[in-house]
Amino acid sequence: MKIPLALSVSERLAKCPSWFHAVVLFALVFLAFAPSLTFDFINYDDPYYIIDNPNVNTGLSLANLRWAFGTPGEVNLWNPLTTLSHQLVVSLFGLNPAWHHAVNGLCHALAASLLFLLAVKLTKSLPWSYFIALLWAIHPQKIQSVAWITERKDVLSGALFFASILCFAEWHSRTKKRPALYVASLLLFIAAAMAKPSVLPLPLVLLVLFALKPGQIISSALSSLRQLGPFFAAAVALAAIVVFFQSHGTLSDVGGDDSLFERLRQMIFGYVFYLLRFAFPIPSQFFFTPPLSHLPLVLAIVGLGLFLIAVIWLGRREKLIPVGALIYTLLWLPISGIIPISHYFAADRYSYLPQIGIIIIVIGLARRLSSLSSKSLLLPIALGSLVAGYLVLLQQQLPIWKNSETLFAHEMRVNPREALADIHYGEAFWNNDPAKALVHFELAHQKAPHEGLPLSKMGVTQLRLNQPEQALESFQAATRAANPVVETWTQLLLLQVDLKRYSEAEATVNDGLQRFPNQWPMLMNAGNFHLLVKKDPHQALPLFLKAHEISPSNADSIRACARCYLILGDQPSAARFERLLQLR
Template sequence: MFARALANGFVWDDAALIVDNIGYRGFDARRLRWMFTTFHMANYAPLAWISMGVDYAVWGLDPVGFHLTNVIFHAANAALFFILARELILLGVGAGIDAGAVDAGAVAAALLFSVHPMRVESVAWASERRDVLAGFFFLSTLLFYVRDHSGPGGASPRRRAIALLAYAAAVLSKATVIPLPAALVALDIFPLRRLAPRPSSGAWRACLREKLPYLLLSAAGAALAVGAQMRSGNFARLSDYGMTSRLAQTAFGFGFYIVKTLIPAGLCALYPRPLGMSLVEPRVIAGILAAAAAALGLRKAGVRPEARAALWIYYSAMIFPVLGLLQNGGQSAALRYSYLSCLGWAVLAGTAVALSAARLRRGPGAAAPAALAAAAIPALAALTWSQTALWRDDVALWSDVYRQFPQSCDAQRGLGAALAGVGRISEAGTLARAALKNCPDRAPIFLQLGALAAAAGRSAEAEENIRRALALSPGLAEAHDALGGLLFSRGRVDLALPHFRAAVGREPRSAQRRDHLGAALAVAGDAEGAAAEFAEAVRLEPANPLYRGHLAQARGAVY
């Protein structure tokens, strides 16, 4: 069903991460240094950049190549999860179960994970290479860890080393794998049973000591992730989004992913975050009730206490960092966060199917879990096929977000930008004005209105809107660059230069900002200053022929 993603184009952040970014295009020392040092778009993911570099070397900017790699990694993850689920089910239910029943349960678990429509965002969005790549190494880590503690011959230094190397690669792919040490503790509780229901302090110390290498990798990954978010200014300030709202969002999100796993209706690329959330609003209460109902359901279903503990420890640890206490971005939830955090529910379902398959001879009642999975998997696949089509282009994607959240200024602005990208300027303007009415203090909306006015030839209106954006956000580099460009186009280089300098000051590693400043300095007669800026642009993006041409012209003027 994910073959449909191969027909999709680049959408949303793909423009900034892939299309307009040349930092990953090549494997010379400078490019590799960029991949391993950049916090571009608030992420630290050098292995993801390397994988995209391979895509570019083979396919250029043809989106089919980027999507194909995502699909291949997701298929590999489904295979890895099948192997892991088989071992976990066998450990959990005991060796007396029929091998065919265990295989049936593992197949069900792998399919319930891999064809679920909540996976679409991670697979069909080229930018989320980080999810599927990190997932590959994360699952490899879990598999070798389980085998190290359950396989024949006891613990193996080789398996332990492979698990650690895989985790290091996962950390270098995406920060969502940081809670893995807690996931390993969950496995120690069940099904590995290395920690008894009331383990001694010595057993805990041995367990934690063994996890130390993982904890060190996790801490390093956490430091890099926080640094990336802080450098980008992506964290919501406590003064803008208070602790009550964060706690409410956490309670909402904790139940949200459970509900959507069971009932994947109304899935959306963006769940806009409101300006504030209350602990007593209906969706927050619904999230709390959903989690409580899940806990009660597991108990009523006869799931062992140690298995329940392992499930909740795993889910809580994996989902907690993205629930809202450390809020980043404008979303209240995101389906991509379920890629690893909801694996436990798939294993639980697979175990139920395995037990059901083993007890078929006892009568039709015992077949209920297997029958339910057999009916659910094709239904989920059909939903995934439909959901994948929404990611074919920006207009389709943002039209769906706007359909579900018509009063959201994020949805209005997103659809407006998509429509402007295909030349539907009038409709884009209507949506941008609606967004401004809903969110009158958002600088990016004024900037969008300015860009639309400039595209329509209304220069004075464009300047007014860009200046209003700067009044709200004086450090917005994009607004300084846009105003500098507008003034430059009128021949007012003297007025444009301070804005170009401000843009470079805010984003000194942007080659485009450097190039714009260099062009203004050249027109102002400062050939040496222009050459210095063009040289820096070339240093940042050495493969860009435009910057190389500007540098050659500037050096010719100097010498």
């Protein structure tokens, strides 16, 4: 009686509606990441995006809404919908990290459920759909995107991305087209791009999935333009907005000095990196930098060549393999380094959507192997073991993200040459044990003597330890570093003023303005020096006006301009800036 009962249960499950299985998958994925609900914020990017960001940590408001859509913030990325989601969570739950983590987990679980429904729609197979969604959702590379609150943009854009494709698939499959589904798909795509612009290749993914026909690639692509034209138009418009904000953000110079060879080199490393990292997601690592020697580049080129040969050869027998490779490539392009968006050439979080293409390749390989083998149980056991193995790795690696101390202590162990690991580990002890923090900042300086950030951190910590002369030396050394940070000039200026070394302070202001003529913090601090220390509003005003031009919505620069005009006796101009302040 046991066998019929088992078959009966299996048959009943197969007859359950797709939405029931999607709900089950949602619960499984959320439970897999449930430990993150006890995690804290971390001191890398969370302060910039949420904790110390006055336009986010004050919750939803009209002024914050305008800021979300009108500025790239500290990190020159335009993702207003993600910013709004952070503001909403703050309005509802404050800065309790548990709720922020919960929203990340819910968004990721929703993305997995929508991927499952899409897979059911395309494959007509419940087991394959479970495999696709589970393998993608619980792969250890997802930890950064889910457990790191800052990466809300990954999980939110991912859910909207799959929802857009699902609506398009439903519209495309119907004989009698429903415009509402098409419009919903287009709007969801736009929303996904406003959560994270890396979804912009979605129209090309739709082209691959629903339009291209083997042997008729050009003609089928041209015939699909009517259907996909609005998607491509929206993608171009959104890309223009993203590039505009990126070129005006505080990190607009990222990668600006890289040669064409350097960019191509990093792109090759990055493309191969995600393929290898999918198969071997160990150790859990935060920072990745490309190797500098030629041998790894040669090996990466050889590996890329072998991958392409395998795709072409196997693709003649199983079409899912080239389809997966194409989708992986399309979704990899935004994070490839063609347009630099970060100091790092690769990261686990960047694989959030491109990994779908790799999983499609895996399915193609599995189907090819199943056609060659008569042992029907061997393949399901192997695929199930793969999912189970990744789930075990997920549970092992997830606790690393509990807080800044656990995260960067682990990073120092697996990546001992990375100075940023020491810097952020030291920051975890800034308040309670500044002496311990100073030790790690000094270690970071030893690892990266050309960087100004470790010296700047040393100076700030030495001030906390009542060592002003040592701090002065550290700040001065930081300004002479090959890769300085603009904050150092502010820190040095404030210390020199506090020590009443006004001539040195003026030299610091002039040097900072020469090196960072378009940096808002430098302009504001220079203006405040001339206004408050030198009592010279005539020199201060042009600096404040330029700062206001760079960041028109910033209240500090508006307030500074109004104050200068008031001191100079220009009441109409002062009133104009006061009105701007009231409109925020």
